[in-house]
Amino acid sequence: MALVSMTEMLNKAREGKYAVGQFNINNLEWTQAILTAAQKSNAPVILGVSEGAARYMGGFKVITAMVGALIESMEITVPVAIHLDHGSSIEKCKEAIDAGFTSVMIDGSHGPFEGNVEMTKTVVEYAHARGVSVEAELGVVGGQEDDVIADGVIYADAQECKELVERTGLDCLAPALGSVHGEYAGEPNLGFAEMQEINELTGVPLVLHGGTGIPTADIQNAISRGTAKINVNTENQIAWTKMVREVLASDAKVYDPRKVIGPGKEAIVETVMGKIREFGSEGKA
Secondary structure, rough: OOOOHHHHHHHHHHHOOOOOOEEEEEHHHHHHHHHHHHHHHHEEEEEEEEEEHHHHOOOOOHHHHHHHHHHHHHHHHHEEEEEEEEEEEHHHHHHHOOOOEEEEEEEOOOOOOHHHHHHHHHHHHHHOOOOOOEEEOEEEEEEEEEEEOOOOEEEHHHHHHHHHHHHHOOOEEEOOOOEOOOOOOOOOOOOHHHHHHHHHHHHEEEEEEEOOOOOOHHHHHHHOEEEEEEEEEEHHHHHHHHHHHHHHOOOOOOOOOHHHHHHHHHHHHHHHHHHHHOOOEEEEE
């Protein structure tokens, strides 16, 4: 199946009361693992690519070529979107779109509201003309993920969310409501009342960043309040690293990178399949 935008898959998820997982990719093996998990689960999937990961892998064009080739060689039939995560500028979003990304996030959440509106509107116009979906963010998600660093959490304002959606025509919205990138220092404390209000005011699929470490009951609560996309990265990183450390600890002489990385890849497959079941998207392709 060819790459698709997120629009249809997320609208279906919102209506069907489940969420599609965005799992960030870091290299060939991570991409293989996530695609394998999605295919085994018969679930739609979003491959997230941060700007830092794009630089590491050689640029946007390298990534789309790799993903396209893997979809063909692995005979992937489930819907797959390739999504720029936390695009820092209009230019970066355009670069990703021109390279073949089917979805982009423009993150203007750290600046003034009017600037966020104008940035998002410009990206939406460029993206929609090319069949590409757009995500935007309001408020501040705490923690750090690659280039995205935030001190503390600032909740999104519900009326600003409504205005951003109406003025830009974006496809999905990530309102910051207490989640953080990376591992949680304590128990997550999500703003479900605010999430419900934003869901009712905007009518678009909502996105939950920082999906690692959130209890299943909270995930289900968020999905019931319009969350149709949940981002996971740290959980895969932890699972991969744990397995690789075990391999190296058990065999001091191993030097073939395939024997080191391979078991880590299997750990990602299992982790992603578990998240897909938790999000309710298994069998929804």
